Amino acid sequence: MPSLPDPLPRPLDHLAELAGAAGHGERPALVLRDETLNHNQLRQRVAMLAGWLAQMVPEKGARVASWAAKGELTCLLPLAAARAGLVHVPINPLLKRAQVAHILGDSGAKLLIGTGARLASFQPGDLPPGCAALGEGEALAAAQAAGRGLGPSEADPAQLAAILYTSGSTGRPKGVMLSHANMWLGAVSVAHYLAMAEDDVTLAVLPLSFDYGQNQLLSTWYAGGCVVPLDFLLPRDVVKFCAKHAVTTLAAVPPLWVQLTEIEWPAEASAPLRRLTNSGGALTVDLVRNLRRMFPQARLFPMYGLTEAFRSTFLDPALVDTFPTSMGKAIPFAEILVINDAGEVAADDEEGELVHCGPLVAQGYWQDAERTAERFRPAPAASTYGGMAVWSGDRVRRSAEGLLYFVGRRDAMIKSAGNRISPQEIEEAALATGLVAEAVALGVPDARLGQAVHLVVRGSGDAAARADLPKRLQRDLPNFMQPQMIHWRQAMPINPNGKIDRTALQAELERDFAT
Numbered sequence: 001m002p003s004l005p006d007p008l009p010r011p012l013d014h015l016a017e018l019a020g021a022a023g024h025g026e027r028p029a030l031v032l033r034d035e036t037l038n039h040n041q042l043r044q045r046v047a048m049l050a051g052w053l054a055q056m057v058p059e060k061g062a063r064v065a066s067w068a069a070k071g072e073l074t075c076l077l078p079l080a081a082a083r084a085g086l087v088h089v090p091i092n093p094l095l096k097r098a099q100v101a102h103i104l105g106d107s108g109a110k111l112l113i114g115t116g117a118r119l120a121s122f123q124p125g126d127l128p129p130g131c132a133a134l135g136e137g138e139a140l141a142a143a144q145a146a147g148r149g150l151g152p153s154e155a156d157p158a159q160l161a162a163i164l165y166t167s168g169s170t171g172r173p174k175g176v177m178l179s180h181a182n183m184w185l186g187a188v189s190v191a192h193y194l195a196m197a198e199d200d201v202t203l204a205v206l207p208l209s210f211d212y213g214q215n216q217l218l219s220t221w222y223a224g225g226c227v228v229p230l231d232f233l234l235p236r237d238v239v240k241f242c243a244k245h246a247v248t249t250l251a252a253v254p255p256l257w258v259q260l261t262e263i264e265w266p267a268e269a270s271a272p273l274r275r276l277t278n279s280g281g282a283l284t285v286d287l288v289r290n291l292r293r294m295f296p297q298a299r300l301f302p303m304y305g306l307t308e309a310f311r312s313t314f315l316d317p318a319l320v321d322t323f324p325t326s327m328g329k330a331i332p333f334a335e336i337l338v339i340n341d342a343g344e345v346a347a348d349d350e351e352g353e354l355v356h357c358g359p360l361v362a363q364g365y366w367q368d369a370e371r372t373a374e375r376f377r378p379a380p381a382a383s384t385y386g387g388m389a390v391w392s393g394d395r396v397r398r399s400a401e402g403l404l405y406f407v408g409r410r411d412a413m414i415k416s417a418g419n420r421i422s423p424q425e426i427e428e429a430a431l432a433t434g435l436v437a438e439a440v441a442l443g444v445p446d447a448r449l450g451q452a453v454h455l456v457v458r459g460s461g462d463a464a465a466r467a468d469l470p471k472r473l474q475r476d477l478p479n480f481m482q483p484q485m486i487h488w489r490q491a492m493p494i495n496p497n498g499k500i501d502r503t504a505l506q507a508e509l510e511r512d513f514a515t
Contacts, residue, residue: 009181017152026039029041051143078217084150113134157181187218190311309362312356338397466488
């Protein structure tokens with residue numbers, strides 16, 4: 001692999017300038033529903049949106065949130081907000097109003113831009129004091145009418161650029177603070193090891209509120225390529241768009257890959273694909289074989305990451321057939337250490353905690369010093385970078401070949417269909433209905449989802465409650481948090497400390513619902 005270009009971080013909004021400076025300004029950059037923007041037009045739209053944002057929210061470092069499906073607004077805001085000196089807070093469009101209200105209040109957002117239907121779902125008190133709300137069409141029209149464009153910023157790359165909210169194993173979603181440098185170097189790193197080029201076309205099917213999804217935009221534009229955003233309803237929509245736009249790069253999570261391997265791919269859809277990338281859960285051996293069989297010309301990149309450090313490892317496609325279960329090695333700009341229980345670097349094949357060091361490490365959790373101190377701690381003495389590191393809580397081992405293998409997850413987080421789900425958030429929603437006295441949400445291994453959400457509850461269990469609880473959860477929680485099964489109990493198992501024995505419940509469900 002050639003040496004890394006541009007190893008020093010720059011302000012994030014400079015991504016909008018690169019293709020024009022390299023002479024690729026007329027090449028397509030963003031395919032929207034009604035028009036396609038080239039890189040020169042992309043740069044102009046970013047400048048106009050940034051100018052309007054600076055007028056609307058003049059306070060530097062203020063938070064601007066978006067809650068909308070993929071489109072011009074959600075694709076441009078990461079760069080435009082950075083250029084205006086603001087902090088972008090992208091909100092998963094699948095979330096319901098209660099989760100969004102928490103994010104807006106926690107981040108102290110001054111402006112929310114979203115689709116009309118989503119904004120209309122708010123109830124009194126959902127918007128925090130001082131937060132304005134505008135429809136995305138209104139915002140884009142106002143930016144164009146204002147006619148004030150901002151040139152490239154001179155922001156310190158260490159400044160905060162975005163807050164990405166992610167669920168933890170306990171409590172409500174927490175905001176991961178990402179600097180310009182974090183996001184710039186993430187774009188450079190991925191574009192480099194994927195060997196992306198100006199003639200690449202990326203189909204952006206992942207949510208732009210996730211670091212994996214947002215990087216679809218940033219790494220493609222860094223390379224001078226084109227992004228086709230897609231909010232798909234059915235897997236065949238992905239196939240259709242791959243054929244229509246001659247897509248070369250497709251990123252997905254394991255449940256989607258399973259669905260995509262179960263349908264027919266015509267040659268015009270599969271032949272242009274150059275690379276497939278996976279994160280958000282491990283690929284099974286069978287799934288690797290199916291992908292390699294269906295897309296033999298495409299390079300397959302299994303990857304591992306966590307929002308607190310963006311991306312940690314990737315497996316060289318040349319090794320996928322021989323080592324299909326490996327997480328690979330560190331990506332550029334990342335240093336990955338395996339630290340055993342004695343606090344030392346683990347020996348070959350010894351289990352330890354994955355610790356991520358280097359400039360991709362985020363700045364901590366927004367306004368949460370306690371949880372920041374738990375996850376962000378000084379790097380081990382063996383680290384070349386030093387400074388703060390992310391102690392992932394994930395147990396891994398490194399083989400004699402230097403390849404990493406996932407062993408298990410230390411926390412109780414549920415990872416379903418690429419989503420990181422807080423069990424406590426589901427439990428709180430169940431308890432808030434008043435239909436149950438106790439609730440435990442668990443992730444049970446599932447061949448399609450990675451983990452399926454199961455909810456164990458103690459309550460009367462009468463017919464009315466059994467019928468009403470799923471309806472209430474459907475109203476209050478997003479679809480990806482909905483329990484696949486609800487188990488009613490007259491009593492919960494108790495451990496020696498007098499607490500609900502979650503371990504016993506987990507073992508019981510895994511035994512009864514083994515896949």
